[in-house]
Structure formats: structure tokens, C-alpha cells
Amino acid sequence: xxxxxxxxxxxxxxxxxxxxxxxxxxxxxxxxxxxxxxxxxxxxxxxxxxxxxxxxxxxxxxxxxxxxxxxxxxxxxxxxxxxxxxxxxxxxxxxxxxxxxxxxxxxxxxxxxxxxxxxxxxxxxxxxxxxxxxxxxxxxxxxxxxxxxxxxxxxxxxxxxxxxxxxxxxxxxxxxxxxxxxxxxxxxxxxxxxxxxxxxxxxxxxxxxxxxxxxxxxxxxxxxxxxxxxxxxxxxxxxxxxxxxxxxxxxxxxxxxxxxxxxxxxxxxxxxxxxxxxxxxxxxxxxxxxxxxxxxxxxxxxx
Numbered sequence: 001x002x003x004x005x006x007x008x009x010x011x012x013x014x015x016x017x018x019x020x021x022x023x024x025x026x027x028x029x030x031x032x033x034x035x036x037x038x039x040x041x042x043x044x045x046x047x048x049x050x051x052x053x054x055x056x057x058x059x060x061x062x063x064x065x066x067x068x069x070x071x072x073x074x075x076x077x078x079x080x081x082x083x084x085x086x087x088x089x090x091x092x093x094x095x096x097x098x099x100x101x102x103x104x105x106x107x108x109x110x111x112x113x114x115x116x117x118x119x120x121x122x123x124x125x126x127x128x129x130x131x132x133x134x135x136x137x138x139x140x141x142x143x144x145x146x147x148x149x150x151x152x153x154x155x156x157x158x159x160x161x162x163x164x165x166x167x168x169x170x171x172x173x174x175x176x177x178x179x180x181x182x183x184x185x186x187x188x189x190x191x192x193x194x195x196x197x198x199x200x201x202x203x204x205x206x207x208x209x210x211x212x213x214x215x216x217x218x219x220x221x222x223x224x225x226x227x228x229x230x231x232x233x234x235x236x237x238x239x240x241x242x243x244x245x246x247x248x249x250x251x252x253x254x255x256x257x258x259x260x261x262x263x264x265x266x267x268x269x270x271x272x273x274x275x276x277x278x279x280x281x282x283x284x285x286x287x288x289x290x291x292x293x294x295x296x297x298x299x300x301x302x303x
Contacts, residue, residue: 001075003066005082006105006119006129008140009091010061013053016089020049020066023084025074048072058122059131059141060094083108092140094119094131099155107131107138116149116217117141150221158208163201166253170197173245185243192241196250199231199238204257210264210295220299226277232290258290265293273298 011019013033021028032047036054043050050067068075076084078095086093086108094117097104107117115136122128131138133145170193174185187193206220206228214220235254239247273294274280274287 001068001070001072003064003068003078003081004096005064005066005078005085006056006060006094007062007064007085007089007091008060008093009089010055011089011091016051016053016064019085019088020051020081022088023076023081024049024068024072026072054127056127056129058128059143060119060129063127079106079108079114082106083112083114086110087112092138097152099152101151101155103132104149104152104155105131107134107141109138109140113138116152117144118149148219148221149217150224153217153219153221154224156205156209156216158205160201160204160208162253162257163197163204166200166249167197169249170246173243173249185246192238193246195234196238196242196246199235200250200253200257202228202231203235203254207257207260207264210299211260214299222277222300225295225299229277229288229290233288236288261290262293264295266296268292268294 013035017028017031017033020026020031020033024031026049030048032044032050034043034045034050034052036052048069049072052065054063055061056063066081082093082095087110090110092107092109094105094107097106097116103118103120105117105119106114108114113136115134115138117131117135117138118133120130120132122130131141131144133147133149134141135146135148137146138144170185170187177185185193187197206225209215209220235250239250242250268274269292271287271292274291
């Protein structure tokens with residue numbers, strides 16, 4: 001098990017050892033803290049916990065690479081280790097987020113505040129880092145802009161079991177279809193079937209996030225929500241380009257998801273939400289019914 005932490009303050013090696021011992025429920029003697037540029041014969045490279053540290057510059061002082069041996073029983077998630085380390089070492093700690101953007105990090109303060117952070121490396125110096133933005137104020141990072149991270153929400157991929165079941169059912173149909181009929185089951189990029197599978201997963205994910213209270217970020221960008229409603233528009237128009245058997249499967253999946261969408265939203269018959277999102281008028285007879293419902297509270301107005 002490995003952990004990668006960055007500290008805002010230059011924590012002393014003995015404090016690192018004490019903090020890691022506390023986080024992992026071990027004796028301090030079982031934690032070896034190593035300067036990789038020091039004497040290679042001195043450290044115990046086989047220690048249960050091995051932590052190497054390197055100096056960094058800018059908004060962070062140390063980069064820690066922590067390796068926990070397989071036989072160690074307690075291996076908490078990185079978020080817990082970062083929070084515990086921050087408290088014991090009395091410094092703000094950053095650790096990588098799971099989303100794709102390389103600048104996506106979490107920052108956790110000694111007081112326990114955990115917030116998204118955008119960590120940018122210097123173009124001129126590989127060991128120079130700047131925390132350019134956070135989602136909540138962090139006292140030790142006063143220069144960071146407080147803002148929401150739309151790119152993080154866009155990267156989140158919640159499970160989509162309904163869409164996956166649809167794809168599996170289509171594949172079963174493909175396997176038993178004749179050679180000529182299989183041409184209609186083309187799911188290459190941009191094909192009607194590919195679009196149906198893609199947009200169905202998109203529709204399911206926004207519903208799942210709505211049902212969860214917009215977890216994990218706790219909010220949702222207005223522009224991204226508009227794109228999800230537009231995906232539902234495409235699903236409504238795509239049936240005519242699919243084999244009848246696939247259309248039937250798609251209708252069944254949409255019936256389930258649409259009922260969940262209705263349960264998670266409230267009526268907006270005047271079309272106020274559509275005007276807010278697109279600036280266009282919303283005549284009920286001219287738009288899909290999903291445009292005439294709205295989540296409550298509006299997810300881009302929370303926080």
C-alpha cells in the first residue's frame with residue numbers, strides 16, 4: 001500500500017514518524033523516515049512503514065512517499081491518513097483526488113476541513129508547486145482563489161447499472177442475429193447504437209447524482225445539467241434509427257430511469273428552468289417533458 005502526501009510546512013522527520021505511527025496504529029519504531037539523498041546504508045529499508053521525503057517549493061514544503069508493507073494489518077484510505085497526519089503534524093496536507101485532471105487534489109487542514117484544491121506545477125521548476133484554487137478557504141493557503149471546480153464534476157463517473165444492462169441485452173441480441181441483421185447492431189463511435197448507449201449512461205448518472213444529493217461534490221454545474229437534458233432529447237430522437245428489438249430495450253430502460261427522474265424532481269410547467277439554462281422560451285408543447293421539471297434545491301445554487 002502506498003500513500004502520496006504533500007505538506008505545506010516543512011515537518012521534521014521525527015514528527016513525520018509520530019504522525020504516521022498514529023495514523024496507522026503502529027509504534028514509532030516501526031516507521032522509518034528516510035532522506036533518499038542521505039546515507040543509503042543507514043535506513044531500515046525493510047521497516048513495516050517506509051516514508052521517503054523530498055523538499056519542494058512554492059506552496060508546499062515536502063513531498064512524502066509512504067510505503068506500507070503487505071503484512072501490516074491496518075491500511076486506512078489515503079484521505080484518513082492525510083487527515084490524521086495533518087492533525088498530528090499541525091499542517092495542511094494535500095493528497096491526489098481520484099479524478100483524471102492531474103491538478104486535482106484534496107487539501108485537509110489540522111482542524112479537519114477537507115476541500116478540493118487545484119495544485120499546479122511550475123513551468124520552469126519541476127519541484128515548484130502552487131495551489132491556485134480551493135473550494136473552501138484554507139488559512140495556510142491565503143493566495144488560493146476560492147471557487148468551484150467544474151472540471152471535477154465533469155470527470156465523475158458514477159455506476160450506471162441500467163445502461164450496462166441495456167448494453168448486455170443488446171449484445172445478446174447481436175449474438176443470435178443473422179449476419180445481415182448484425183449490420184444494424186453496429187456500435188462504432190458515432191453510430192446510433194453507440195449514441196444510445198452513451199446518452200443512456202449519461203442520463204442515468206445525473207439521476208443517480210440527483211438522488212444522492214449531488215454526491216460526491218455536493219453541487220452540479222448548470223451547463224452540465226443542460227447537457228444532460230440535451231442527452232435525454234437525443235435519446236427521444238434516436239429510436240427511429242435503431243432495430244425494433246433495441247428500441248424496445250431502450251424504451252424499457254428509459255421508463256425505469258424517467259420514473260426515478262420524476263421522483264427526484266418537481267414540476268416546472270412555466271419552463272423557468274429551461275429559460276434559465278438556455279435563454280430560450282419554453283412552450284410546453286415544443287419541448288420534452290423533462291425540461292419542465294426541476295431539481296430542488298437547484299444544484300448550482302447550493303453550497
